[in-house]
Amino acid sequence: MKNLLFPSLLALALAACQTDTQGTSAKIDDESMQQPQQTRVTAVDATKRGDASDLPDWARDSSRNSVFFDYDSYVIRSDARPVIEAHANLLARQPDRKVTIQGNADERGSREYNLALGQKRAEAVRRAMKLQGANDMQIEAVSLGKEHPRCAASTESCYAQNRRGDFVYFR
Amino acid sequence: MNNIVIPSCINTIFSSFLRLTCVLAMTCLAVGTRAQDALDIAVIGSGERLFPIIVPVFQDEGNLPHSISEVVRADLERSGLFKLIDIGPMTLPESKVPDLAAMAARGADAALSATVVASSSGRHEIRFRLFDTTRTDSKPELGGMILRMSPEQYRITGHRIADFIYEKLTGIPGYFATRIAYVVKNSQRYELHIADSDGMNTQPALRSHESIISPSWSPDGQQLAYVSFETQKPVIYVHTLATGQRRILANFKGSNSAPAWAPDGKRLAVVLTKDGLSQIYLINADGSGARRLMTSSGIDTEPAWSPDGRFIYFTSDRSGSPQIYRLDVAGGGVERITFDGSYNVTPRPSADGKKLALMTQTGGGYRIAVLDLSSRQIVILTNSSRDESPSFAPNSNMILYATVNGNKGTLAAVSADGLIKQQLSIQAADVREPAWGPFQK
Numbered sequence: 001m002k003n004l005l006f007p008s009l010l011a012l013a014l015a016a017c018q019t020d021t022q023g024t025s026a027k028i029d030d031e032s033m034q035q036p037q038q039t040r041v042t043a044v045d046a047t048k049r050g051d052a053s054d055l056p057d058w059a060r061d062s063s064r065n066s067v068f069f070d071y072d073s074y075v076i077r078s079d080a081r082p083v084i085e086a087h088a089n090l091l092a093r094q095p096d097r098k099v100t101i102q103g104n105a106d107e108r109g110s111r112e113y114n115l116a117l118g119q120k121r122a123e124a125v126r127r128a129m130k131l132q133g134a135n136d137m138q139i140e141a142v143s144l145g146k147e148h149p150r151c152a153a154s155t156e157s158c159y160a161q162n163r164r165g166d167f168v169y170f171r
Numbered sequence: 172m173n174n175i176v177i178p179s180c181i182n183t184i185f186s187s188f189l190r191l192t193c194v195l196a197m198t199c200l201a202v203g204t205r206a207q208d209a210l211d212i213a214v215i216g217s218g219e220r221l222f223p224i225i226v227p228v229f230q231d232e233g234n235l236p237h238s239i240s241e242v243v244r245a246d247l248e249r250s251g252l253f254k255l256i257d258i259g260p261m262t263l264p265e266s267k268v269p270d271l272a273a274m275a276a277r278g279a280d281a282a283l284s285a286t287v288v289a290s291s292s293g294r295h296e297i298r299f300r301l302f303d304t305t306r307t308d309s310k311p312e313l314g315g316m317i318l319r320m321s322p323e324q325y326r327i328t329g330h331r332i333a334d335f336i337y338e339k340l341t342g343i344p345g346y347f348a349t350r351i352a353y354v355v356k357n358s359q360r361y362e363l364h365i366a367d368s369d370g371m372n373t374q375p376a377l378r379s380h381e382s383i384i385s386p387s388w389s390p391d392g393q394q395l396a397y398v399s400f401e402t403q404k405p406v407i408y409v410h411t412l413a414t415g416q417r418r419i420l421a422n423f424k425g426s427n428s429a430p431a432w433a434p435d436g437k438r439l440a441v442v443l444t445k446d447g448l449s450q451i452y453l454i455n456a457d458g459s460g461a462r463r464l465m466t467s468s469g470i471d472t473e474p475a476w477s478p479d480g481r482f483i484y485f486t487s488d489r490s491g492s493p494q495i496y497r498l499d500v501a502g503g504g505v506e507r508i509t510f511d512g513s514y515n516v517t518p519r520p521s522a523d524g525k526k527l528a529l530m531t532q533t534g535g536g537y538r539i540a541v542l543d544l545s546s547r548q549i550v551i552l553t554n555s556s557r558d559e560s561p562s563f564a565p566n567s568n569m570i571l572y573a574t575v576n577g578n579k580g581t582l583a584a585v586s587a588d589g590l591i592k593q594q595l596s597i598q599a600a601d602v603r604e605p606a607w608g609p610f611q612k
Binding site: 041100102108109110111112113115116117119120123140141142143144145147148168 | 365374375376381382384385400403404405412413415424425426428429442444447448449470472473486493514516517530532537559560604
């Protein structure tokens with residue numbers, strides 16, 4: 001039944017399209033289609049920005065330059081407070097030094113929404129540093145979203161390592 | 172009566188037929204041979220009843236270094252709507268009406284006649300006509316065209332011919348002569364690639380040691396805006412594909428992300444954090460005049476313009492969970508669009524303005540869904556657990572998205588009615604962040 005129905009529907013559809021061309025010479029429907037575009041793409045190389053480091057030893061210690069967050073949370077945990085305080089003090093002692101706080105999120109969800117969540121974490125750290133007396137001009141809060149996972153597996157223990165803020169120093 | 176062409180009526184007839192008779196057929200059809208590094212596309216679901224058509228070898232096609240008819244056949248086959256009937260090496264010259272009764276006897280409802288004619292200075296003319304084999308009266312021809320090309324333009328020429336056939340037989344514009352952008356990750360190297368809609372003719376536009384996300388095509392298809400982390404923070408660039416020239420669109424203090432071209436090509440909506448949380452701003456295409464569009468208490472991100480430029484759809488957690496809203500750009504009013512579930516993000520309107528592709532969280536994970544903007548009904552289209560980054564083909568009929576296969580990112584496409592599914596894959600690489608480009612004039 002369905003197969004019998006198809007040719008008649010098709011005939012109707014085709015009848016409706018039928019008027020475009022008549023006679024024997026092929027019609028050129030669209031002048032702009034006469035010369036299909038050859039598209040060219042030129043490649044660009046982007047390289048890393050070098051980061052300067054003449055930091056005190058503690059600030060190079062990976063356990064002292066990251067803070068971690070709970071699931072779906074943007075609240076500074078108590079274990080993060082001494083770390084934030086140390087970085088705030090460093091900025092206070094060295095007014096020409098600048099720090100970038102890079103917020104991160106776990107892999108679940110869209111890249112851009114995770115970028116916004118990472119920003120929320122970086123912002124929380126920035127505000128906490130300001131409360132510790134750091135000058136806002138020395139701090140930039142940015143997000144890497146889910147683009148820089150420290151741990152690649154899809155497990156809760158991995159996600160916990162990826163919900164974090166990193167302190168990165170540039171001169 | 173035959174002199175009135177009503178494309179929407181053709182559309183309705185064809186698509187309602189599909190809805191009546193199609194079920195998801197999980198047949199696997201590997202298509203064509205692929206150069207190394209090209210995307211492989213396999214149709215993993217298609218209509219049950221495919222439209223039978225003959226696309227023969229073009230007369231004198233052997234004079235060209237590459238076959239055009241193979242490109243046409245592969246396009247139509249991959250669309251999941253057509254069945255190609257093979258007539259071997261036989262050609263159907265464009266200069267005369269083919270024996271349509273004989274073509275019908277082979278099971279074809281339509282047939283193409285085509286001839287390659289050498290013209291001056293190494294260029295060629297491709298002359299073709301499309302016929303309805305089921306018509307027995309004097310007007311079986313559905314249309315024809317002459318395309319001029321140099322031999323290396325065989326792929327784009329084939330895509331144009333496939334678009335012509337697709338539109339004549341379905342009433343919907345074809346999408347084969349369009350391009351897609353996506354990001355390939357190979358260990359710690361990221362490349363922004365541009366390819367034809369069939370995954371061939373792949374060209375790198377940018378190489379970086381850091382991630383690249385959110386490519387957005389300018390309305391004329393000449394430029395891409397995207398977010399690059401090459402300076403250890405998200406910065407928005409605008410990149411002219413033909414020249415490789417790029418410029419910084421937004422590099423404010425904080426994060427700069429989620430670029431979305433306005434339909435007029437003069438402005439973009441972007442997300443900046445210079446005033447704290449992620450908020451949506453308008454910025455001129457030259458990077459000047461950034462101004463904040465809204466002030467909300469939460470995250471506003473992932474802006475996307477309606478094709479008429481009237482609305483900006485976006486994701487916001489202003490009500491608690493991330494949901495989709497739209498801003499009336501002129502009036503400033505904000506309307507919530509999604510209410511079901513606790514995670515609806517990445518709104519991407521279709522070019523006809525009728526549908527919204529989005530990413531939703533279900534019990535089984537993250538999936539791509541389509542929302543009908545008049546009924547506000549949501550239909551979930553995919554069934555794996557980590558599907559993201561939807562983008563509509565410019566004919567509003569197919570949705571390209573990123574998914575995960577094994578542990579690797581890959582691309583897939585699904586028709587807006589969910590009936591046709593395609594898997595795109597690149598060997599030995601992680602692929603993500605697809606964006607389907609506009610029609611190219």
